[in-house]
Amino acid sequence: MIAELGHFALILAFIVSLVQTVVPLIGAHKRWPGWMAVAEPAATAQFMLVAASFAALTYAFVVSDFSLRLVVLNSHSAKPMLYKISGVWGNHEGSMLLWVLILSLFGAMAAWFGGNLPPTLRARVLAVQASISVAFFAFILFTSNPFLRMVVPPMDGQDLNPLLQDPGLAFHPPFLYLGYVGLSICFSFAVAALIEGRVDAAWGRWVRPWTLAAWVFLTIGIALGSWWAYYELGWGGFWFWDPVENASFMPWLFAAALLHSAIVVEKREALKSWTVLLAILAFGFSLIGTFIVRSGVLTSVHAFANDPERGVFILGILVFFTGGALTLFAARASAMEAKGVFGVVSRESALVANNILLAVSSFVVFVGTLWPLMAEMAFGRKLSVGAPFFEAAFTPFMVLLGLLLPVGSMLAWKRGSLSRVIQQLVPAFVLAVALAGLVWSMQTGRTLLGPVGVFLGAWLIAGALTDLWSRTGRNRDLSRLLRLPRADWGKAVAHGGLGITMLGISGLMAWQQEDIRTVHIGEPWTLGKFEFTLQDVTREQGPNYFATRGEVSVTPANHDGGEIAHLYPEKRTYPVQAMPTTEAAIDYRFLRDIYVVIGDPQDDGGWVMRVYIKPLANWIWGGCILMALGGLLSLSDRRYRVAAGARKTAPMGGVPAE
Secondary structure, X not given: OHHHHHHHHHHHHHXXXXXXXXXXXXXXXXXXXXXXXXXXXXXXXXXXXXXXHHHHHHHHHHOOOOOEHHHHHHOOOOOOHHHHHHOOOOOHHHHHHHHHHHHHHHHHHHHHHOOOOOHHHHHHHHHHHHHHHHHHHHHHHHHOOOOOEOOOOOOOOOOOOHHHOOHHHHHHHHHHHHHHHHHHHHHHHHHHHHHHOOOOHHHHHHHHHHHHHHHHHHHHHHHHXXXXXXXXXXXXXXXXXXXXXXXXXXXXXXXXXXXXXXXHHHHHOOOHHHHHHHHHHHHHXXXXXXXXXXXXXXXXXXXXXXXXXXXXXXXXXXXXXXHHHHHHHHHHHHHOXXXXXXXOOOHHHHHHHHHHHHHHHHHHHHHHHHHHHHHHHHHOOOOOOOHHHHHHHHHHHHHHHHHHHHHHHHOXXXXXXXXXXXXXXXXXXXXXXXXXXXXXXXXXXXOOHHHHHHHHHHHHHHHHHHHHHHOOOOOOOOHHHHOOOHHHHHHHHHHHHHHHHHHHHHHHHHHXXXXXXXXXXXXXXXXXXXXXXXXXXXXXXXXOOEEEEEEEEEEEOOOOOOOOEEEOOEEEXXXXXXXXXEEOEEEEOOOEEEEEEEEEEOOOOOEEEEEEEEEOHHHHHHHHHHHHHHHHHHHOOHHHHOOOOOHHHOOOOOOOOO
16 A cells, blocks of 8 residues: 555656646746746655655565555565665666655755845746656656555565665665765756746855755765775775766766856856756766666676666757757857956956866766767677776876866966966965875886876875965964865865875776785785785575685784784675675775675685785775765855845846845
8 A cells, every 4th residue: 555655656746747847837837926936836846746755665675565566576585674675776666756855855955045145036946856756757657666566566576786785885876876866956057047047156155055055975985886896896996988988977976067167157146058058967877877877778797677668768868958058058058258358367267277177087988988879879899998998098088187287276366376376276286296206206007197197196185285275374374274265175075085095096906916915724815915824715604695604814924913803704695696796804094995705615625715905905995085075064164054145136138236
């Protein structure tokens, strides 16, 4: 009965979204206040109905209701409770229900916190947001119904994919979807502004917090997924340039560009057309990611579904919304006249360069991701595009971006002094060069990757600190730092976090050590400065799996000191799905990780063991945490809590007073 109620609530939400799409748009066009006012309660009702539907599906998973087909295919009575709950979105149908839940949440939040928006703009934003909901409600109800019943319920389920039975993967999809779907509200603001023919500083201030929130969630979601791949898959990497990984990375790059571009609209009323275009493209690439994950056109370990019918439906949604918005943009772009003028050397110009680098790098990833498909369709050839292409094509743009950021963030608005900024940044540059030179002299492999990465990371971190130091004034009054807007602190923390992530990536890729061998119990072996000994191998039983568990001791290779770590790598087998997984054992330290994986037994009684020494690995995710923290600091800035307080002074079509 509860499942039927959830299904009924989903149908009601679909009907409400249709009303929310049509009535407010007509009301805004006719200037009918009553019709425009329908949008706000409709947005709230839509969210409450989808939340009820999602709660009903979650209840079915929690109580192991095997009369539901989705529960049978993705759950098991012996599964831990955390993974019963995460099983709700660990599949195609449930993840799409999570998608529309978040979609309706952002629409409801725009209704709850958009009281300072002009009535027509608010009505149009909520109507456009609801139109996206209409498309995805139709997709779920007609092709991906999560509430289908089994004719004959089985005694137990088929269990969730063992790779997804992990805390990192339990939280990774919700955060990723909050970012993916959060960009929909930026898209709605852009389309509403195009319909209204009005983009001004107030619009930039309204859209920026939504972009910032989506970017923060995407950052956390991507970092969680990368961390999961690092410790769970057993190959020791943090990024594989998999099509689905790229599908989340491309919107992140566009969201970062949109975030910086909206600053120029807010501060200088320039780059209006470009900012609206970025808002369309950011959500458009989120839809492209949805298509890649669920259509089966590209093979990926992350893919949810490979049903051509579903793929065609999502492709139709993608073409309708992205193509329709771009068509509207082409018709209206000439009306968005830029008012602010700025010199070649200015913060505005630096932000334009930042936008170009981020957008072009995203298109490079896009081409590399889809090129195998295009080559097969056009030339009948099966090609693969792997990490070497992406690293060679993508890295130069990130190097240029890293060089530009400290300089651009310190330039003045409208017309800046490059010589003055360079003079302030000389100590940061000298420090970065000195650290890179030190690394070059100490390393044995003589690779440029390490020194260049250290230079860029140190340059970004020192540049962010220099930017803060410059705010203390000539008298170096440190109390002025406490009075800085939180957005300024957020910028410095996020840029510093990017520098730390660059340090981690370059250190891991340049200086990683690896050893693969067959080892007998009690036999020691050496890698780098460490000696490893396989002490024992035992069989263990978990709640819904069996495990082969190794016991490895780690000591200094020169025997100077006691044991450094005792590690327990596992190889698990989940009997329901008959699928093995690898559980790496990792000794996490500030400057390096020791990463141990146990493999299959050999005929001579030995075991395959893989050991890695990974310098600066944790800096990758530490930098991501700082980037997200910087975004949250900026989001807490008082200026965004009172974002559009000047609506009341301006007539329709004018520019609100600040």
